[in-house]
Amino acid sequence: MSAVRAYNFSSGPAIMPLEVLESAAAELTDWQGSGMSVMEVSHRGKAFVACAAETEARLRSVMGIPDDYAVLFLQGGATGQFSAIPLNLTAPGDTIDVLHTGQWSAKAISEARKYGVDVRVVTDEKASNYTTTPAAGSYELNPAATYVHYTPNETIGGVAFHYVPETGDVPLVADMSSMILSEPVDVSKYGLIYAGTQKNMGPSGMCVVIVRRDLMGHARPETPTIVEYSGMAANDSMLNTPPTFGIYLLGKILAWVESKGGVEGIAEINRAKAAALYEYIDASDFYSNPVAPDSRSIMNVTFVLANPELDKAFVAQAEAAGLTNLAGHRSVGGMRASIYNAMPREGVDALIAFMADFAAKNS
Amino acid sequence: MSAVRAYNFSSGPAIMPLEVLESAAAELTDWQGSGMSVMEVSHRGKAFVACAAETEARLRSVMGIPDDYAVLFLQGGATGQFSAIPLNLTAPGDTIDVLHTGQWSAKAISEARKYGVDVRVVTDEKASNYTTTPAAGSYELNPAATYVHYTPNETIGGVAFHYVPETGDVPLVADMSSMILSEPVDVSKYGLIYAGTQKNMGPSGMCVVIVRRDLMGHARPETPTIVEYSGMAANDSMLNTPPTFGIYLLGKILAWVESKGGVEGIAEINRAKAAALYEYIDASDFYSNPVAPDSRSIMNVTFVLANPELDKAFVAQAEAAGLTNLAGHRSVGGMRASIYNAMPREGVDALIAFMADFAAKNS
Numbered sequence: 001m002s003a004v005r006a007y008n009f010s011s012g013p014a015i016m017p018l019e020v021l022e023s024a025a026a027e028l029t030d031w032q033g034s035g036m037s038v039m040e041v042s043h044r045g046k047a048f049v050a051c052a053a054e055t056e057a058r059l060r061s062v063m064g065i066p067d068d069y070a071v072l073f074l075q076g077g078a079t080g081q082f083s084a085i086p087l088n089l090t091a092p093g094d095t096i097d098v099l100h101t102g103q104w105s106a107k108a109i110s111e112a113r114k115y116g117v118d119v120r121v122v123t124d125e126k127a128s129n130y131t132t133t134p135a136a137g138s139y140e141l142n143p144a145a146t147y148v149h150y151t152p153n154e155t156i157g158g159v160a161f162h163y164v165p166e167t168g169d170v171p172l173v174a175d176m177s178s179m180i181l182s183e184p185v186d187v188s189k190y191g192l193i194y195a196g197t198q199k200n201m202g203p204s205g206m207c208v209v210i211v212r213r214d215l216m217g218h219a220r221p222e223t224p225t226i227v228e229y230s231g232m233a234a235n236d237s238m239l240n241t242p243p244t245f246g247i248y249l250l251g252k253i254l255a256w257v258e259s260k261g262g263v264e265g266i267a268e269i270n271r272a273k274a275a276a277l278y279e280y281i282d283a284s285d286f287y288s289n290p291v292a293p294d295s296r297s298i299m300n301v302t303f304v305l306a307n308p309e310l311d312k313a314f315v316a317q318a319e320a321a322g323l324t325n326l327a328g329h330r331s332v333g334g335m336r337a338s339i340y341n342a343m344p345r346e347g348v349d350a351l352i353a354f355m356a357d358f359a360a361k362n363s
Numbered sequence: 364m365s366a367v368r369a370y371n372f373s374s375g376p377a378i379m380p381l382e383v384l385e386s387a388a389a390e391l392t393d394w395q396g397s398g399m400s401v402m403e404v405s406h407r408g409k410a411f412v413a414c415a416a417e418t419e420a421r422l423r424s425v426m427g428i429p430d431d432y433a434v435l436f437l438q439g440g441a442t443g444q445f446s447a448i449p450l451n452l453t454a455p456g457d458t459i460d461v462l463h464t465g466q467w468s469a470k471a472i473s474e475a476r477k478y479g480v481d482v483r484v485v486t487d488e489k490a491s492n493y494t495t496t497p498a499a500g501s502y503e504l505n506p507a508a509t510y511v512h513y514t515p516n517e518t519i520g521g522v523a524f525h526y527v528p529e530t531g532d533v534p535l536v537a538d539m540s541s542m543i544l545s546e547p548v549d550v551s552k553y554g555l556i557y558a559g560t561q562k563n564m565g566p567s568g569m570c571v572v573i574v575r576r577d578l579m580g581h582a583r584p585e586t587p588t589i590v591e592y593s594g595m596a597a598n599d600s601m602l603n604t605p606p607t608f609g610i611y612l613l614g615k616i617l618a619w620v621e622s623k624g625g626v627e628g629i630a631e632i633n634r635a636k637a638a639a640l641y642e643y644i645d646a647s648d649f650y651s652n653p654v655a656p657d658s659r660s661i662m663n664v665t666f667v668l669a670n671p672e673l674d675k676a677f678v679a680q681a682e683a684a685g686l687t688n689l690a691g692h693r694s695v696g697g698m699r700a701s702i703y704n705a706m707p708r709e710g711v712d713a714l715i716a717f718m719a720d721f722a723a724k725n726s
Binding site: 004005006008010011012013014015016018021022024025026028029030034035036037039040041042043044045075076077078079080082083084111114115196198202203204205206221222224225226239240241242243244245246322324325330 | 367368369371373374375376377378379381384385387388389391392393397398399400402403404405406407408438439440441442443445446447474477478559561565566567568569584585587588589602603604605606607608609685687688693
């Protein structure tokens with residue numbers, strides 16, 4: 001293939017490794033010499049069962065997931081888990097603690113409240129307009145909470161926790177949609193990790209759930225079968241037809257992560273990419289980043305132009321230069337460069353070069 | 364591409380038109396000259412919003428969906444709708460009527476019962492081991508039911524309704540997963556139609572819901588946001604990130620259906636395919652089909668060998684001849700040839716020729 005590829009800074013669905021896309025394209029009509037696409041084979045056939053098992057094994061290996069955690073490939077994205085988690089883990093009247101850091105934690109809060117759960121908002125970064133995360137030790141958690149929920153990386157605000165909240169015996173639940181596979185994670189510190197796949201794990205339409213096995217099996221009777229963890233775990237996520245193409249592509253993406261030195265290797269690349277971009281922004285009078293330095297995301301770098309009247313021209317000229325999807329979320333405006341795993345260093349360098357050029361022409 | 368393609372009789376995920384796969388493969392790294400895959404672009408960007416709108420418009424045109432019906436592209440497959448439908452349409456204590464014709468209606472029944480709904484099984488084809496459908500006029504429906512649910516085509520048993528149940532003012536709800544787009548359907552006779560996409564509409568991971576607008580907006584407060592119809596309809600199925608690749612492929616498949624003369628043209632081809640296969644089976648002493656002639660599916664043709672000891676050899680030799688996935692469902696055994704829209708007539712002819720050859724060699 002000789003496609004001219006864009007440097008795509010979309011927040012999700014997002015850039016995927018070119019090698020993965022080329023490999024998928026090459027076998028889209030004939031997978032493993034079967035004369036069939038991977039999309040066309042039964043999820044219960046030997047070939048696909050092996051493919052799904054390989055994806056799970058690779059994920060366990062890459063993330064270091066202990067055996068006492070189940071790995072589930074579900075539908076409904078992270079938003080589906082906003083309801084599935086309270087349905088699976090709580091009874092009506094239970095209390096949960098939430099660290100509120102932006103629009104995604106807000107959604108997790110409002111959905112949990114549908115289920116008669118007493119949602120205690122332990123910290124709320126509203127005062128900083130969600131440009132901060134709470135410092136470790138600055139808040140007190142409820143030792144009787146059923147779980148503590150937080151969002152390690154907020155895609156919209158571009159803020160991130162750079163520590164794991166200490167919750168004692170209370171299970172910690174994390175929406176890792178926009179940072180999973182971007183750096184090493186000590187899974188054993190969590191009760192449940194979930195992540196929509198459309199950022200670092202492939203196309204949209206799937207949610208990976210990693211859940212400590214002792215937390216399963218207590219779902220409310222009205223939990224929809226498609227998100228009841230224990231049934232799904234007992235059936236290798238195939239109680240109903242899973243999103244087979246997503247599972248297959250995740251396997252390829254994990255192999256690509258391995259080729260980059262695993263999450264350790266990827267993390268090093270990611271940190272260097274983010275550091276270069278933040279350094280350039282901080283040194284500039286033309287651009288600025290509103291996020292507290294210790295809360296800056298490695299995945300989603302937000303920035304604003306000193307003169308917002310130039311925003312449209314910036315986005316349009318960047319697009320023309322092959323740097324796509326740089327407009328910030330419609331709710332916050334400004335710019336956002338999502339620099340997920342699949343964004344090469346060259347893409348970040350090209351962005352910085354473009355920003356410098358744009359600043360010079362418009363200063 | 365010059366892949367050697369199998370004739371794939373899988374019940375789902377299932378065969379897709381080769382033209383669709385080739386077209387998707389050709390643009391998998393560069394869609395519409397964007398330098399990005401369709402899987403990599405934001406669902407809220409202009410290009411994908413237009414793609415989704417085009418898919419919906421094509422579906423409305425191909426199926427003749429009236430304006431007073433919403434079209435939703437949801438996650439969770441048909442199994443997800445087994446819970447979503449009672450959550451959206453009923454209150455606890457409501458009564459619904461179900462025509463029970465096999466394993467799929469059984470799942471719809473047991474999931475609905477989770478929600479405090481009084482599920483009245485109006486007819487149950489157990490006596491025939493689910494090889495029949497109830498005759499029109501042979502049963503009485505409850506005029507006070509909230510809705511009537513039926514499964515026009517049962518994938519596992521290979522049985523189908525060849526009439527639309529008359530339900531008066533009671534909304535008719537149909538799981539069309541394994542027959543949607545295979546023949547014309549008068550949508551106005553239904554309150555709600557739903558279909559997992561992995562048979563006639565593309566890969567797994569999506570469910571199309573076609574719902575009369577007046578039935579929306581009455582969901583129980585605990586309905587998960589990702590399946591609450593009115594919110595999804597108001598947001599063009601983009602309240603959260605939709606399965607973008609599935610929406611894109613469905614659009615291509617609908618264009619392919621149009622090229623075959625729409626559902627009318629496809630239905631003619633489908634009926635001829637099924638008739639040829641049933642005729643051969645009926646004329647044979649070696650094979651037989653257990654389904655009542657007026658209840659035979661046009662999509663899933665089941666058959667058994669007079670000598671079941673030959674089953675394994677049949678499946679293996681068929682596979683070697685490029686006729687794949689002919690084993691019946693693990694719960695019923697025997698054989699099943701799923702001959703969805705994308706199975707060409709040549710595939711059915713090749714199957715019949717193989718069956719004749721196998722019979723001759725083993726008689």
